[in-house]
Amino acid sequence: MTAENPTIDDSEIACAKINLALHVRRRLPDGYHDIETIFAFLDCGDHLSVIAGTNIELSVEGQFSDGLSNSDNLVLDAARLLALHANIDAGAKITLDKRLPVASGIGGGSADAAATLRLLNRFWNTELSLESLAKLSEPLGADVPACVINQTCHGAGIGQDLMPIENGKLSGHHVLLVNPLVPVSTAAVFRDWDGVDHGGLEGSDPLLAAMAGRNDLQKPAQILAPVIGDLLSELNKTDSVIARMSGSGATCFGIYETEQLSHAAEKRIVETLPNVWTMVGGLR
Ligand SMILES: C[C@](O)(CO)[C@H](O)COP(=O)(O)OP(=O)(O)OC[C@H]1O[C@@H](n2ccc(N)nc2=O)[C@H](O)[C@@H]1O
Numbered sequence: 319m320t321a322e323n324p325t326i327d328d329s330e331i332a333c334a335k336i337n338l339a340l341h342v343r344r345r346l347p348d349g350y351h352d353i354e355t356i357f358a359f360l361d362c363g364d365h366l367s368v369i370a371g372t373n374i375e376l377s378v379e380g381q382f383s384d385g386l387s388n389s390d391n392l393v394l395d396a397a398r399l400l401a402l403h404a405n406i407d408a409g410a411k412i413t414l415d416k417r418l419p420v421a422s423g424i425g426g427g428s429a430d431a432a433a434t435l436r437l438l439n440r441f442w443n444t445e446l447s448l449e450s451l452a453k454l455s456e457p458l459g460a461d462v463p464a465c466v467i468n469q470t471c472h473g474a475g476i477g478q479d480l481m482p483i484e485n486g487k488l489s490g491h492h493v494l495l496v497n498p499l500v501p502v503s504t505a506a507v508f509r510d511w512d513g514v515d516h517g518g519l520e521g522s523d524p525l526l527a528a529m530a531g532r533n534d535l536q537k538p539a540q541i542l543a544p545v546i547g548d549l550l551s552e553l554n555k556t557d558s559v560i561a562r563m564s565g566s567g568a569t570c571f572g573i574y575e576t577e578q579l580s581h582a583a584e585k586r587i588v589e590t591l592p593n594v595w596t597m598v599g600g601l602r
């Protein structure tokens with residue numbers, strides 16, 4: 319067993335998260351916001367692996383490792399949180415292969431923290447249920463519990479009141495992610511939200527609810543990163559059933575009925591837009 323050739327038990331995918339719709343309802347006294355959202359997850363993302371070690375250590379590699387710390391990282395926060403909670407003096411040498419752009423609205427650090435909890439829960443035999451891991455993860459960030467659950471969920475509160483939902487009409491669809499390689503700060507985007515409650519989500523089928531919904535953070539994000547408008551306009555020219563910004567941006571996604579259509583859209587997008595990062599995946 320090596321980090322280069324991990325067995326399934328020693329590795330975990332930090333699946334990219336998208337917000338099929340994101341309605342901001344209210345600013346809270348602590349500066350956070352009540353939202354209503356539908357989280358969905360791709361079957362691809364960052365890769366984590368672990369081997370035995372005396373201390374909890376992290377090494378970061380991969381396309382987006384530049385500038386990411388191996389000492390101040392959500393992966394380490396998650397590992398320490400689990401060790402403390404389980405009251406164990408365990409070590410782990412973790413490797414993070416960073417494939418998702420940083421500060422991009424698709425989970426990133428949140429998905430890494432969540433994957434760390436699932437991975438170490440197996441590696442250390444701490445045997446917490448997924449629901450307990452999700453609860454434990456709340457202090458790590460608003461998106462982390464949903465990333466722990468790692469399946470389509472309705473989210474309320476600050477995004478941590480979760481209800482898993484069936485994929486319904488979304489089943490079998492594929493997703494194209496497009497990021498303009500411009501980092502966007504989540505806090506800055508929430509700060510510029512217009513402060514108006516435009517209403518909640520309607521309907522229970524995630525695809526239909528998403529189609530009827532919106533992303534209230536698009537406007538403020540697009541002021542910070544105008545290129546979001548170009549991404550959406552190009553995605554809308556493909557065969558997507560929905561094209562929308564995810565989270566606080568700047569990543570936008572298209573949803574397609576087949577894998578073939580998602581790859582055709584990716585080809586078109588990279589031919590049209592210079593300097594974008596793309597990823598295609600199935601929905602979990
Ligand atoms: C935009 C979303 O990605 C949608 O799923 C999330 O709401 C953000 O989740 P996240 O990145 O895990 O957020 P955190 O790391 O907890 O918070 C980053 C910053 O975003 C703002 N924030 C986040 C979540 C929320 N419901 N309201 C907020 O106002 C706060 O200013 C906070 O300081």
Ligand SMILES: Nc1ncnc2c1ncn2[C@@H]1O[C@H](COP(=O)(O)OP(=O)(O)OP(=O)(O)O)[C@@H](O)[C@H]1O
Pocket residue numbers: 386390391392393419420421422423424425426427428430431461502504565566567
């Ligand atoms: N493992 C990690 N991967 C990415 N960012 C991390 C990680 N650990 C800590 N961070 C910090 O978290 C910040 C937010 O990055 P992240 O990629 O999680 O944002 P995001 O994609 O906007 O997430 P979300 O969709 O949850 O809002 C970064 O500026 C980075 O410094």
